[in-house]
Amino acid sequence: MLMIYQVIAIILGIFAIILSILRFRDGKMSLGMMFVWILIWLGVILIAIDPNSTNFLAVYTGIGRGLDFVLIIGLLLCFYLIFKMYNKIETVEEELTDLVRELALTRKMGEDTKKQDKTKSHSDEQI
Amino acid sequence: MRTFVVVPAYNEEKTIEKVLHDLSTMGFEFVVVDDGSMDGTNDIVKKFIEENNHGFICRHLLNRGLGAAIKTGIEASLEEDADVIVTFDADGQHDPNDIYTVINPIINQEADVCIGTRDFDDMPRSKKYGNSVMNLITMIFYGIKVGDSQSGLRAFNKKAAKAMIINARDYGVSSEIIGEIKRHNLELKEVPMKTIYTDYTMKKGTNLFEGLKILSKLIFKLFK
Numbered sequence: 388m389l390m391i392y393q394v395i396a397i398i399l400g401i402f403a404i405i406l407s408i409l410r411f412r413d414g415k416m417s418l419g420m421m422f423v424w425i426l427i428w429l430g431v432i433l434i435a436i437d438p439n440s441t442n443f444l445a446v447y448t449g450i451g452r453g454l455d456f457v458l459i460i461g462l463l464l465c466f467y468l469i470f471k472m473y474n475k476i477e478t479v480e481e482e483l484t485d486l487v488r489e490l491a492l493t494r495k496m497g498e499d500t501k502k503q504d505k506t507k508s509h510s511d512e513q514i
Numbered sequence: 515m516r517t518f519v520v521v522p523a524y525n526e527e528k529t530i531e532k533v534l535h536d537l538s539t540m541g542f543e544f545v546v547v548d549d550g551s552m553d554g555t556n557d558i559v560k561k562f563i564e565e566n567n568h569g570f571i572c573r574h575l576l577n578r579g580l581g582a583a584i585k586t587g588i589e590a591s592l593e594e595d596a597d598v599i600v601t602f603d604a605d606g607q608h609d610p611n612d613i614y615t616v617i618n619p620i621i622n623q624e625a626d627v628c629i630g631t632r633d634f635d636d637m638p639r640s641k642k643y644g645n646s647v648m649n650l651i652t653m654i655f656y657g658i659k660v661g662d663s664q665s666g667l668r669a670f671n672k673k674a675a676k677a678m679i680i681n682a683r684d685y686g687v688s689s690e691i692i693g694e695i696k697r698h699n700l701e702l703k704e705v706p707m708k709t710i711y712t713d714y715t716m717k718k719g720t721n722l723f724e725g726l727k728i729l730s731k732l733i734f735k736l737f738k
Contacts, residue, residue: 484578484683488586491547495590497563497570 389436396435400428427464517617518596519544520587522580523604527554528714531562533602536610538568543594545570546604547587550577570594581687585680592675599675603666605714612707616669619703626674626700627691629660630667630707638711644725648689651725655732656693661704664688674700686728 389397407424410416416424434441434457441453450456519542523530530546537544546559548571556573563569572590574583584601591599598620600613612630619625634642645664652663668691670678678694680687695702 480683481681483576484582487550487574487576487578488582488589491572491574491586492590492593495545495570495572495593496560497545498567 393435393438397432400432400435403428515597515621516595517542517598517600517613518591518594519600519602519613520584520591521546521602521604522549522583522587523547523551523555523559524549524577524580524583525551525553525555526604527551527558529606530555530604531558533604533606533610534559534562534569537602537613538566540610540613542600542613543569543596544602545572545587545590545594547571547583547590548573549579549583550574579683579687580685581680581682581690584687588670588675588678588680592672596675597672598669599672600669601666606712607710608667609708609710612667613669615705615707616667619705620669620671624701625703626671627695628669628703628705629662629665631660631662631665631704632709633706634662636709647725648728651729651732652689652692656689656696658692658696660692660702663692665707667707674698682731684727684731685724686731689728689732 404425407416407421407428411418411421434454438454441457443453444456445451445453448456450459519537521530521533521537521544523546526533534544534546546569548556548559550573556571559569559571563571570590572586574586587601588599598617600617602608602610602613608630616628616630619628632645634645637645645662649660649663653659664685665688674695677698677700678691680690680694682690694700
C-alpha cells in the first residue's frame, strides 16, 4: 500500500521528467542536462516506491537511515544548483549590460552625430 | 583640455533640464546616460540637445544600474576624446560650481582622480549613518580610507578613466571606483563640496537597503 507522500513524489517525478523532455524538445535544455534531470527524478521515483532500497546507503555511510542520507545529498545538490544558477544569472546580467552599453554607444546622439548626419545626407545628394 | 561631464540619469524628468542648463551655461560638454528611464527624461534631454546643439545622450534600452551607466558615460566621453571626465548626479544634489573644485586638481596635475567630499556633519542623520557604514565597508573590502566613499561627484583624468575596470552595476560602483584607484596606484585627492538636500534628493542614493545589498555583493565576491 502506497503512502500519500509516495504518491506525491511519484507524480512529481513523472511530471518533472515530462517537463524536462518537453523543454529539451523546445531547444530550451541541452541533451546532457535532460539526462541528468531524468536520472535525478527516476531516482526520486524509485526511492518513493521502495524507501527501503536506500538502506544499503545507511550501512555504507554510517548515517542512521538511508533516507536521511538521500535527503542530505539532495539538500547539498540543491545548494550547489542554486550557486551555479546564481553564477549563471550573474554572467547573463553582465552580458546583457555589455550588450545594452554597446547599443547605447553606437546609437549615441549629440552635436557631432548630427553634424555627421548632415555631411552624410549632403554627400548622398552629391551622388 | 576637454572636460566631459557624465550625467547618469534614471527617471529624473523633474531635475535633469536644470542640471543640463547649468552645465551648458558654464560651457561644459556633457554626456547624459539615460539608464532606461520610463518617464520623460529621454525626451527632455534629446530636446535640450537639439535646441542647444550641445551635449550627447546615450540611452540604455534596459535599466542596468548606476555603475553600468557611469561606465557607459566614461566610454562615450573617451570616444569624444575627453581629457577630464566628471561624474555628476542628475537629481540636482550637486552645485555645478563644484565641478571646478574637482577638476582643478586634475588640470593642475596634482591628482589622477579627485572626489568631492560631502560634509558629514551637515548630512541628515539617516544618510550620515548609511554613508559612515559604507566608508567602513569600503575600507574593509578595498583597504583604502576615504572621507566620502559614496560621493557622486568625481573627476578623472584620461589615464585614470582608461585604467579603471568597473564591474559593479549598482550603487556598489562608488566603492569599486575607490578600490580601482588603489589597485592602479592612482593619485587621489579629496576636496570638500556642497550638497543640496531637498525632499527629492533625499529619496535617491544610498539608503540602508542599498547598503545591505552592496555589502552582500562584496561578501559574495570574496567567495567567488
